Amino acid sequence: MAFIEIRNLFKRFKNVVAVNHIELEVNKGEMLTLLGPSGCGKTTTLRCIAGLEKPEEGDIVIDSKPMLSEGFVHPSKRGIGMVFQNYAVWPHMKVYKNIVYGLRLQRLSKKSVKERALEVLELVGLKGLEERYPAQLSGGQQQRVALARALVRNPKVLLLDEPLSNLDAKLREKMRFEIKSLVRRMGITAVYVTHDQAEAMVISDRIAVMNSGRVVQVGTPEDIYGRPANRFVADFIGTMNFLAGEVVRVLQDDAHAVYVRTEFGETMLCRTPHSMATTPGEKVYASIRPEDVEVFAAPPQSRENLVRGTIVHKAYLGNFLFIFVSVNGNLIRVQVPHHLPQEEGQELYLVLDPQKCMILS
Amino acid sequence: MTRGNILLATLLWSVIAFLVVYPLSILVVESFKIAETGTWGISNYLEFFEDAYYLKIFGNTLVLSTLVLLSTTIFGVPLSYILARYRHWGKTVFTALILLPIVLPAYAGVFAFIIFFGKYGTVNLLLMEMGLIKTPINFIYGLHGLVCIQTLHMLPFIALSLSAGFTNIDPSFEEAAEVEGASGFWRFFTVTLPLCTPSYLAGAVIVFLWPFTDWLTPLILGQVDYLPSIAYINIAYHFTDMHRKYMGIVAVVVSSAVCIILFLLAKWWVERKKYTGLSKGTTSEGRVIEPGPLIKVGSYVYMVCIAILVLLIPAVLGLAAFSRRWVFEPFPTYWTLDNFRLILLETPLLIKNSFVFSGVALFFGIAFGLPAAYLIVRTRVPGKDALDFVITLMLAFPGMAVGVSYLLAFWQAIPLATHWVIMPLALFARRLPYFLRMAHSSYLQLDISLEEASEVSGAGKLRTFLNISLPLLLKGVLVGVVMFFIMAFQEISTAIFLYRGGWETLPIGIYLNWHRGMEFGIAAAMAFLMIVVTFILLLIISRIGGGVLKAAWGPGGT
Numbered sequence: 056m057a058f059i060e061i062r063n064l065f066k067r068f069k070n071v072v073a074v075n076h077i078e079l080e081v082n083k084g085e086m087l088t089l090l091g092p093s094g095c096g097k098t099t100t101l102r103c104i105a106g107l108e109k110p111e112e113g114d115i116v117i118d119s120k121p122m123l124s125e126g127f128v129h130p131s132k133r134g135i136g137m138v139f140q141n142y143a144v145w146p147h148m149k150v151y152k153n154i155v156y157g158l159r160l161q162r163l164s165k166k167s168v169k170e171r172a173l174e175v176l177e178l179v180g181l182k183g184l185e186e187r188y189p190a191q192l193s194g195g196q197q198q199r200v201a202l203a204r205a206l207v208r209n210p211k212v213l214l215l216d217e218p219l220s221n222l223d224a225k226l227r228e229k230m231r232f233e234i235k236s237l238v239r240r241m242g243i244t245a246v247y248v249t250h251d252q253a254e255a256m257v258i259s260d261r262i263a264v265m266n267s268g269r270v271v272q273v274g275t276p277e278d279i280y281g282r283p284a285n286r287f288v289a290d291f292i293g294t295m296n297f298l299a300g301e302v303v304r305v306l307q308d309d310a311h312a313v314y315v316r317t318e319f320g321e322t323m324l325c326r327t328p329h330s331m332a333t334t335p336g337e338k339v340y341a342s343i344r345p346e347d348v349e350v351f352a353a354p355p356q357s358r359e360n361l362v363r364g365t366i367v368h369k370a371y372l373g374n375f376l377f378i379f380v381s382v383n384g385n386l387i388r389v390q391v392p393h394h395l396p397q398e399e400g401q402e403l404y405l406v407l408d409p410q411k412c413m414i415l416s
Numbered sequence: 417m418t419r420g421n422i423l424l425a426t427l428l429w430s431v432i433a434f435l436v437v438y439p440l441s442i443l444v445v446e447s448f449k450i451a452e453t454g455t456w457g458i459s460n461y462l463e464f465f466e467d468a469y470y471l472k473i474f475g476n477t478l479v480l481s482t483l484v485l486l487s488t489t490i491f492g493v494p495l496s497y498i499l500a501r502y503r504h505w506g507k508t509v510f511t512a513l514i515l516l517p518i519v520l521p522a523y524a525g526v527f528a529f530i531i532f533f534g535k536y537g538t539v540n541l542l543l544m545e546m547g548l549i550k551t552p553i554n555f556i557y558g559l560h561g562l563v564c565i566q567t568l569h570m571l572p573f574i575a576l577s578l579s580a581g582f583t584n585i586d587p588s589f590e591e592a593a594e595v596e597g598a599s600g601f602w603r604f605f606t607v608t609l610p611l612c613t614p615s616y617l618a619g620a621v622i623v624f625l626w627p628f629t630d631w632l633t634p635l636i637l638g639q640v641d642y643l644p645s646i647a648y649i650n651i652a653y654h655f656t657d658m659h660r661k662y663m664g665i666v667a668v669v670v671s672s673a674v675c676i677i678l679f680l681l682a683k684w685w686v687e688r689k690k691y692t693g694l695s696k697g698t699t700s701e702g703r704v705i706e707p708g709p710l711i712k713v714g715s716y717v718y719m720v721c722i723a724i725l726v727l728l729i730p731a732v733l734g735l736a737a738f739s740r741r742w743v744f745e746p747f748p749t750y751w752t753l754d755n756f757r758l759i760l761l762e763t764p765l766l767i768k769n770s771f772v773f774s775g776v777a778l779f780f781g782i783a784f785g786l787p788a789a790y791l792i793v794r795t796r797v798p799g800k801d802a803l804d805f806v807i808t809l810m811l812a813f814p815g816m817a818v819g820v821s822y823l824l825a826f827w828q829a830i831p832l833a834t835h836w837v838i839m840p841l842a843l844f845a846r847r848l849p850y851f852l853r854m855a856h857s858s859y860l861q862l863d864i865s866l867e868e869a870s871e872v873s874g875a876g877k878l879r880t881f882l883n884i885s886l887p888l889l890l891k892g893v894l895v896g897v898v899m900f901f902i903m904a905f906q907e908i909s910t911a912i913f914l915y916r917g918g919w920e921t922l923p924i925g926i927y928l929n930w931h932r933g934m935e936f937g938i939a940a941a942m943a944f945l946m947i948v949v950t951f952i953l954l955l956i957i958s959r960i961g962g963g964v965l966k967a968a969w970g971p972g973g974t
Binding site: 105106107129130131132133135136137139140141143145146147156157160161204205208214 | 586588589591592593594595596597598599602606607610611613
């Protein structure tokens with residue numbers, strides 16, 4: 056059984072529905088990320104788990120204890136640790152007092168409080184800074200204080216609300232790995248909220264992609280990237296070329312392979328992700344990631360999904376080159392190694408790998 | 417830094433030097449004058465701090481200040497929490513009512529309380545009629561009465577600054593405490609309240625200084641053993657005894673010094689402690705919760721009680737204004753418009769004076785305040801911070817200090833005090849911070865790139881100011897204008913020293929008529945009229961946008 060179960064959760068603010076009847080399970084010891092654009096309801100969901108918002112409907116079960124259906128359980132009684140987006144490190148308390156605040160509320164001896172606090176300080180790398188005020192710390196250090204405070208009571212669940220969004224890019228990347236390995240080591244069940252897809256890919260065991268109050272897809276990072284459930288997910292995670300078209304034929308021997316006639320007239324061999332069943336005549340998008348498009352100066356022999364186009368723009372990104380190829384007026388983004396000489400206006404041939412080209416609705 | 421800016425700074429500084437620095441230094445100089453010999457020395461101060469009597473009144477004043485601060489805090493903390501955090505019906509109405517004493521003149525409150533709670537006032541008479549008591553209860557004469565009346569008058573300052581504090585705390589600080597296992601009171605005392613200390617202090621210092629400023633309330637209640645009242649009596653009533661006059665001036669200087677020192681200490685502490693959060697996305701509303709039914713009822717009862725006490729002031733003055741000979745009866749029995757006929761038709765001079773003096777002062781205020789705000793916010797002219805500092809200090813200066821110093825400074829060397837223009841000039845100097853802070857804070861909110869865009873488009877500084885800045889500042893400036901007018905209109909502490917026959921304003925008229933005993937109906941009618949004018953002006957402010965006022969008088973607004 057899952058460690059956290061979210062059942063039919065519904066929350067609205069006045070007329071705006073923030074969370075629209077979602078179901079979600081988090082397994083013991085796993086790090087699940089709620090990923091989505093701003094306003095998709097991810098933070099509200101997290102705050103419902105924490106007990107900082109009271110949902111109108113539904114229930115949240117943490118470690119087989121319902122938080123709502125048998126009377127509202129106050130946040131202070133849920134046994135959770137939380138890292139806030141702005142850290143919420145109390146500015147009027149020194150680092151040490153910030154960290155032991157929650158410990159002191161438990162009936163522990165002064166000695167064990169101190170031991171535990173020092174242990175956690177060591178863990179997050181803040182040793183020696185106990186007597187500082189938050190204003191004397193850098194953003195990254197404040198972030199660690201917030202993390203230490205959340206971990207010090209050995210919470211059953213750790214909630215992280217965009218914890219890295221206030222850090223600069225380099226530090227953010229470093230902290231991703233630190234948080235991940237720390238949480239792994241302690242074996243805590245964690246729910247992580249972010250709008251940064253790269254962060255989600257790195258840090259999560261599983262990702263729940265949310266959009267306008269609903270969970271659109273749940274899966275491992277590989278699932279989400281490789282087999283997106285729909286256009287929204289495919290577009291939100293990474294970059295995807297969408298070619299509007301219509302299914303013309305489903306292959307007899309392989310129900311997952313179909314032919315799609317795109318708007319620019321070519322017929323493409325595509326795969327259907329998951330167990331999606333299609334019928335001829337259906338409007339779909341033939342979709343392919345920029346890195347799955349092969350580029351040829353001259354037409355290669357007998358390849359499926361071969362189209363001819365002209366380079367419109369190119370963008371140099373250091374480790375690779377992005378080119379925008381116009382195929383009968385449709386722009387296709389292609390990622391190519393930067394050593395290939397490509398000029399704007401040049402004609403070339405693209406092969407949209409039939410194994411990687413998928414149809415999405 | 418342009419030549420124009422330097423010219424402007426010089427101009428503004430000379431005004432301040434002439435109207436603030438010069439008279440106040442004359443005040444200090446005079447306090448060193450020795451009456452017997454006509455020479456200079458510190459003997460006045462020595463006497464002040466050696467004489468048991470002066471030491472006692474100094475101690476009394478400190479005790480009164482402490483008690484008033486204590487009681488405003490005890491009543492103010494729950495009040496501000498209710499106002500800031502609970503979602504309830506009529507929030508605007510209650511807020512307005514509870515903040516009302518800020519704009520009501522202090523003497524109006526004293527008069528109303530004497531009529532209502534006095535020895536044979538309404539409450540005592542009612543209680544005796546009902547047979548509950550035999551002899552009247554002493555509600556107001558004594559330290560307890562002073563504390564009550566001054567508490568009611570100063571409560572809004574605590575409420576305003578604390579509720580701004582409660583509103584501005586980043587909600588996540590409290591949520592973090594809840595998640596960490598703290599609930600209710602523990603969270604409030606360990607996180608919420610400590611985070612509010614800077615804003616609390618900003619209000620608390622104004623409250624604490626009030627007994628060092630308010631000479632009128634103790635005087636009227638016959639409790640004169642407080643620093644400002646003694647100063648007033650020594651200077652105003654005993655002018656033939658030069659020594660007492662100088663001792664009065666010493667008292668004024670001492671109370672001014674206390675005010676300035678404490679004000680600066682608080683300002684310094686607040687700025688040092690100001691907790692700047694990292695938060696970007698806090699709502700302007702802060703953390704508002706729906707209280708449980710019991711708490712809700714309790715908070716309504718609490719707010720209604722305070723609102724009734726506040727409303728008592730206009731209500732009682734109104735009853736007195738529309739009646740005559742309301743003595744020894746709980747409510748008036750003889751109703752008349754005579755009082756109003758007298759003040760409106762027979763002696764309209766006072767009303768005219770009030771409007772003219774406040775109006776002229778307002779004109780000075782705008783002419784000085786707008787350029788000053790520009791200079792302080794937008795330029796880097798040397799000395800502009802000092803300018804801001806001096807003007808802000810005027811908030812802490814007792815009105816009496818301004819009045820006495822003008823009298824001393826503009827008498828012989830510069831005989832300005834013989835012309836009526838001294839009245840608006842003094843009002844201008846005393847109330848200037850009220851306008852400047854509004855202009856200042858709206859200027860701070862005005863994005864500089866809007867002005868830069870105008871200059872890049874080819875407009876000069878003046879044109880930019882007139883076409884871009886002024887229209888955008890208008891709201892804040894208008895609220896400042898009205899606020900300034902209200903405060904100038906009810907000014908008495910400065911004017912009482914400067915007026916001559918024919919220059920009486922409404923507040924002075926109120927004071928003088930109250931002295932005539934049985935004529936308190938006229939005084940009440942004048943006070944009532946003043947409250948009506950204030951009300952109308954307040955309505956105008958709320959129309960323009962009360963939020964602007966709150967922004968300027970929040971934690972940073974001292």
